[in-house]
Amino acid sequence: MQVDTAIIGAGAAGMMCAAHANGRILLVDHARAPGEKIRISGGGRCNFTNLHAHAGAFLSENPHFAKSALARYSQWDFIDLVDHHRIAWHEKTLGQLFCDTSAREIIAMLRGLMQQNGVDLRLQTAAHSITKTADGFTLVLSREGNETQVHAKRLVISTGGKSIPKMGATGMAYDVAAQFGISVTPTRPALVPFTFDKDRFAALAGVATNARVTANGQSFNEALLFTHRGLSGPAILQASSYWREGDDITVNLLPDGRLVADLRARRAQAGRKNLTTELAQYLPARLVEHFATHMDLTGNLADQSDTRLRQIATALSHWSLTPTGTEGYRTAEVTLGGINTDELSAKTMETHKVPGLFFIGEAVDVTGWLGGYNFQWAWSSAMAAAQAL
Template sequence: MSDASYDTLILGAGAAGLMCAAHAGGQALVIDHAKAPGEKIRISGGGRCNFTNMYTAPENFLGGNPHFHKSALSRYTQWDFIALMDSHGISWHEKTLGQLFCDGSARQVVAMLMQEARTAGAEVALQTRLVDLDKNDNGFAAVIETEGRQNRVHARSVVVATGGKSIPAMGASGMAYDIARQFGHDTTDTRAALVPLTFPDGRFKPLAGVSLPVRSGAGGVSFDEAMLFTHRGLSGPAILQISSYWREGEAITLDLLPGQDAFTVLREARQSAGRRNLSTVLAQLLPSRLAAWMTEELDLRGNLADQGDAALRELAARLQHWQLTPAGTEGYRTAEVTLGGVETGALSSKTMESRHVGGLYFIGEAVDVTGWLGGYNFQWAWSSGAAAGRAISAARRGGP
């Protein structure tokens, strides 16, 4: 077994890990079990990578400590990452709600980060896994394995950037939490987030493929975005957003006519076209398949003229305050991120360094910081990675 020494060992060649390597400088080794770096970057945004959000702000993030993420986000902002993209000549565009995507391919972002990391002096070892990690007087001693060959690595600092449990088909695991607990850190409960919600008995199977703008609500928050019916339940941005706030056994609320007053719309239609039947009116307000399904579901009969104000108010309430109780979520298999993670009370919000073990850092999705859908989680990866990398660089140079 051979020995090698580095300033920094970074576990994970994803968004946070590569960003950390780019800022850490010195002799850094980045390892990852995957065949290629930045795989989640590559598949994100339909292959175009929703790399940040123009409106990134602290309130776009969840976590046990609502203030922890503020420091890192303020010191490496969305504008800093946009400037980095521009410096590499990568063109981009705003899609909606401040979400920024590459004009070309997400592979450009991966290539940019790899170039930045290597320019800073980092070495990237792929198809390499961590076998063992210990702390000693000189830093850390790790055993890593590549194609069946094990090697011992000595490093002054270790950065855990292995992510969470989302998308296990890509190799996601709870390694970060195991390492955290090994070194005396607590972890919060984790759950799939930014994930479709499921319903029993194929309730919405006849509506699979139907989409419409809605206002979705759960856990005291609401989002105005698109919703999609699926064979298993509900998806689309509006549902993924509230999945981070929903808990088992609770109901979600849907407004199918956001920005409108359904009762006023129905009453005015009764005055102008009272001879129309209810199903026809619904088809003017909702996608035709959804209108037909709701007509049957609510057993709507008769013409508008036959409906009194009480009946119209009841129908309006069903359209704008539709309460549904999901059976669950699709789980980590399709979740974009993991909610929860390494508890932040024992981490420095400025440097991401452990308060228990000097030289040990946790960044990115591994930490109990989760962003909304729309580029926020990548921004957390950039910001937390830069925070740790800068701190490591300063420590190596003897700075503050």
């Protein structure tokens, strides 16, 4: 088989690239269906981009690398594409855009675009034995015991990272990089829940509250969720991308900072009110009970001095915790790290060392915040490569 471009990995980036590249395009994936991460994302409604997507919302050893691709194919471009295909959407919070109906609409849109572009999509097909030739690459496709040799002028790797192996993640991109002497920055799970020893928060499992969570100087104000294994929720997932093994995180359960002033006013008006009852106006009752076992929260409001109220507020707004770890790639939404951006053209995603070899999407050392940023990187990096193919 002779093609102009072979793309391995039919996820968001791979399909987007295949849909817009020129020439004869072969798209290969070992999964039964394309876009499985799209299908499950956003509770089945796909948080497909973010209104506020910008380079500062992405982690990379080179924080400037993503700027070119994001500027040349922005969130507004993808929104225009979605609107053109009459997919209804809504903004949830913090600029996060979701399909009104189903994530399957995004998959159907991409499949339709690929069909219009004449893409040869091969599912339940493994690609292996990749070799460089004088005028491109050869690879072997395997399906149900049958093998096909393919020659491609160009090769695009869009197989993602290691996150959510049950969805088929293998880390193949890193193997291909190693084969061709392309460096990979250290990888680890990101956008992932924290774990703690000894069922520390098991009694609070299911409790949720708004909080500001800080890790290594980066703070996020969103929901926090207690689980049987530790802490989750958007604020925690965001902070996990900045956390390193052994580091503390700081949890501010009173991000609006009004507790002392409010309790002083309540003390003057209703001093006989129980302190824990009043705290339960600001925090879930079960969480107040938890703190009551670790700090003195007895008595009525009238019993509390200004100094004591400030001490309580400080304890609740500067809660320092040391996670034992994370839940790992099993539940991580993305993989932090990946193909070293020094190895790639920021304009085309092509490798400097191996002409014709491209890496796009999650495989690259560009990792976005929670809330549609990583899908935007998939669209933007895919288009950067597609325009060069």
